[in-house]
Amino acid sequence: MKKDIILCGVGGQGILSIATIIGEAATEAGINLKQAEVHGMSQRGGDVQSNLRLSTENIYSDLIPQGGADVVISMEPMESLRYLPYLSKTGTIVTSSKPFVNIPNYPDEAALMAELDSMPSVVKLDIESVAKDTGNVRGANMVLLGMAAPFIEILTVEQLRKAISVIFARKGDAIVEANLKAFDAGVAASKQ
Amino acid sequence: MKQLLLGDEAIALGAINAGLSGVYAYPGTPSTEITEFIQNNKVAQERGIHSRWCTNEKTAMEAALGMSYAGKRALVCMKHVGMNVCADAFVNSAITGVNGGLIVLAADDPSMHSSQNEQDSRFYGKFALIPIFEPSNQQEAYDMVASAFELSESMKVPVLLRIVTRLAHSRAAVEVGELNGQNPLNPSTDQWVLLPGIARKKYVDLLGKQAEFVKASEASSYNKKEGARGKEQGATMGIIACGIAYNYVKENVSDKADILKVSQYPLSPEVIKAFAAEHDTILVVEDGQPVVEETIAGMIGADYPIKGRLTGDLPRTGELTPDCVAKALGLPAGPAFENAKNLAGRPPQLCQGCGHRDVYTALNQVLAEYPDYRVFGDIGCYTLGALPPFKSLSSCVDMGASITMAKGAADAGLFPAVAIIGDSTFTHSGMTGLLDAVNDKSNITVVISDNLTTGMTGGQDSAGTNKFEAICLGLGVEPEHVRVVVPLPKNMPEITRILKEEIEYNGVSVIIPRRECIQTAARHAREKRK
Numbered sequence: 001m002k003k004d005i006i007l008c009g010v011g012g013q014g015i016l017s018i019a020t021i022i023g024e025a026a027t028e029a030g031i032n033l034k035q036a037e038v039h040g041m042s043q044r045g046g047d048v049q050s051n052l053r054l055s056t057e058n059i060y061s062d063l064i065p066q067g068g069a070d071v072v073i074s075m076e077p078m079e080s081l082r083y084l085p086y087l088s089k090t091g092t093i094v095t096s097s098k099p100f101v102n103i104p105n106y107p108d109e110a111a112l113m114a115e116l117d118s119m120p121s122v123v124k125l126d127i128e129s130v131a132k133d134t135g136n137v138r139g140a141n142m143v144l145l146g147m148a149a150p151f152i153e154i155l156t157v158e159q160l161r162k163a164i165s166v167i168f169a170r171k172g173d174a175i176v177e178a179n180l181k182a183f184d185a186g187v188a189a190s191k192q
Numbered sequence: 193m194k195q196l197l198l199g200d201e202a203i204a205l206g207a208i209n210a211g212l213s214g215v216y217a218y219p220g221t222p223s224t225e226i227t228e229f230i231q232n233n234k235v236a237q238e239r240g241i242h243s244r245w246c247t248n249e250k251t252a253m254e255a256a257l258g259m260s261y262a263g264k265r266a267l268v269c270m271k272h273v274g275m276n277v278c279a280d281a282f283v284n285s286a287i288t289g290v291n292g293g294l295i296v297l298a299a300d301d302p303s304m305h306s307s308q309n310e311q312d313s314r315f316y317g318k319f320a321l322i323p324i325f326e327p328s329n330q331q332e333a334y335d336m337v338a339s340a341f342e343l344s345e346s347m348k349v350p351v352l353l354r355i356v357t358r359l360a361h362s363r364a365a366v367e368v369g370e371l372n373g374q375n376p377l378n379p380s381t382d383q384w385v386l387l388p389g390i391a392r393k394k395y396v397d398l399l400g401k402q403a404e405f406v407k408a409s410e411a412s413s414y415n416k417k418e419g420a421r422g423k424e425q426g427a428t429m430g431i432i433a434c435g436i437a438y439n440y441v442k443e444n445v446s447d448k449a450d451i452l453k454v455s456q457y458p459l460s461p462e463v464i465k466a467f468a469a470e471h472d473t474i475l476v477v478e479d480g481q482p483v484v485e486e487t488i489a490g491m492i493g494a495d496y497p498i499k500g501r502l503t504g505d506l507p508r509t510g511e512l513t514p515d516c517v518a519k520a521l522g523l524p525a526g527p528a529f530e531n532a533k534n535l536a537g538r539p540p541q542l543c544q545g546c547g548h549r550d551v552y553t554a555l556n557q558v559l560a561e562y563p564d565y566r567v568f569g570d571i572g573c574y575t576l577g578a579l580p581p582f583k584s585l586s587s588c589v590d591m592g593a594s595i596t597m598a599k600g601a602a603d604a605g606l607f608p609a610v611a612i613i614g615d616s617t618f619t620h621s622g623m624t625g626l627l628d629a630v631n632d633k634s635n636i637t638v639v640i641s642d643n644l645t646t647g648m649t650g651g652q653d654s655a656g657t658n659k660f661e662a663i664c665l666g667l668g669v670e671p672e673h674v675r676v677v678v679p680l681p682k683n684m685p686e687i688t689r690i691l692k693e694e695i696e697y698n699g700v701s702v703i704i705p706r707r708e709c710i711q712t713a714a715r716h717a718r719e720k721r722k
Contacts, residue, residue: 044541
């Protein structure tokens with residue numbers, strides 16, 4: 001079994017934390033993993049992405065081939081569309097529905113949403129509001145991970161939960177709980 | 193034990209475990225994390241492994257060579273263009289030879305994710321006539337460090353370890369070995385004085401070692417032949433896969449494909465000739481420039497059909513992808529969605545609240561009064577001042593070029609000629625150019641935008657912090673023309689007045705807008721709270 005995931009968003013939105021948690025869960029489960037990240041200049045408010053490959057078999061390429069991604073997980077709706085050529089025809093887009101507009105030529109929002117909705121499999125949600133509702137304004141990325149969790153399949157929701165506890169453990173129990181709560185809200189929203 | 197490591201981290205841990213005594217480096221994407229890992233590693237701290245940042249790649253290379261002279265294992269790390277900066281020391285280190293193992297790590301950036309060019313460091317290895325290692329994955333990156341140190345010590349030459357962005361910044365599980373002891377202090381007793389008479393002899397010695405380097409490549413466990421059916425069994429095309437390219441090939445072909453995996457150089461002419469004889473054509477898959485493609489043409493003849501980047505079977509520019517390699521292998525593209533319609537580019541930009549923003553706002557305001565001004569830029573976050581909304585820069589070439597290009601343009605009569613350079617870039621390569629300008633009394637205005645850090649690579653210490661006024665005065669800039677301002681919107685009247693005064697001064701002036709990078713300021717505040 002393999003799962004190829006593209007994580008994307010805008011520099012500073014916290015996609016690398018999502019990658020770290022999936023990486024921890026995969027390592028703990030003994031699943032092979034390769035994760036190509038973006039560092040350096042592109043982190044300054046520009047588009048960022050990470051190729052995350054999980055498999056029970058040997059993984060060669062660090063990069064996902066076109067048409068190969070099972071899931072695109074995006075912190076921003078337009079950014080989720082940037083990687084369409086990489087999405088499998090049977091793949092799913094899991095994305096925040098709220099545009100992050102830091103460029104003058106951001107596309108028309110209605111047209112953008114219509115294009116997103118025209119895709120075969122899309123789950124979108126205002127993750128920032130959900131995070132706020134759980135009392136964790138900085139937990140939007142954990143809400144997103146929760147939404148995506150049922151589509152990652154190669155890892156269970158419980159394995160991802162455990163990884164969140166491990167990764168945030170050094171920041172204290174309160175932070176762990178807040179992130180788990182955001183994650184659970186995402187999982188619940190995904191099932192609706 | 194297996195650990196999830198970036199390629200950079202695998203190299204760092206491999207070096208520590210191989211008995212490293214010092215890493216010498218200047219930050220540069222995608223190599224920075226190697227030195228950072230060593231700085232934060234507990235064993236490295238306990239052992240007192242040197243890991244402080246150097247002023248530039250040349251000082252790093254020379255210090256590493258000095259540590260090798262003293263008998264200990266040293267690693268020098270840089271991004272590919274850093275090889276240009278340290279080239280003098282690098283090429284000559286092959287002539288002096290080494291004592292303790294010396295690895296020169298070059299992290300190439302095909303596709304220029306964070307760079308000005310995509311030069312291939314394997315050319316430098318060939319140029320200096322030394323062995324090169326090129327890992328295909330994170331595990332090999334870890335293992336090769338120990339192998340490279342051993343080869344360096346047995347052959348008495350520096351060894352080049354070449355990686356690319358996709359390996360440097362990709363994570364995978366790595367089987368980590370045990371910690372080994374460090375070399376004792378044991379200064380070389382060999383002749384290292386490269387006077388012409390000695391250098392000629394040592395150069396002949398280096399040439400004499402070439403056959404041994406080839407033998408080492410032939411015996412290397414990192415190089416192997418797979419499939420090996422040959423054309424008699426229907427495998428008419430042989431694939432030479434170098435470094436990380438091996439993964440893109442394996443992603444696409446079955447286990448039966450005939451592959452010659454190359455991860456250690458120099459290439460063996462015998463192995464290449466035999467591989468060519470077994471097939472009708474060869475496809476060379478290599479990330480970066482067509483180094484192997486060109487080299488093997490000289491081994492197997494111009495008539496032998498070789499496919500690769502030079503023939504257009506693979507793109508001439510940019511990093512390899514599983515898709516372009518599939519195409520070169522003649523495989524059909526699978527079903528995929530078209531590009532989205534509602535999409536706009538999202539280039540990186542200066543952070544909100546960054547002091548560089550205030551500097552450009554002030555510069556643009558003052559320079560608008562002059563019909564023919566030019567601002568010569570340099571390398572750092574502030575290069576983003578070339579993009580909207582500022583569009584302030586006319587050039588960005590290499591580390592330090594802002595000052596010297598402004599000087600040359602001023603010599604030609606251009607006015608105002610303004611240079612903008614960051615604090616870390618100034619100490620890296622700007623100081624010598626400023627001395628030239630002072631000696632010539634060139635009519636230039638130099639802005640050293642000092643954010644107290646090396647910002648673009650993630651906030652590493654900057655070599656000149658707290659020393660800039662003293663450096664400028666020491667180089668001979670007149671005290672009344674070294675001006676310090678605080679780049680904040682509320683100070684705009686003062687900053688623009690001073691800029692105007694110094695542009696009008698016919699000579700060298702230096703303006704230092706100084707305010708801490710907001711990213712490192714936030715980090716320092718977090719650290720203080722703990």
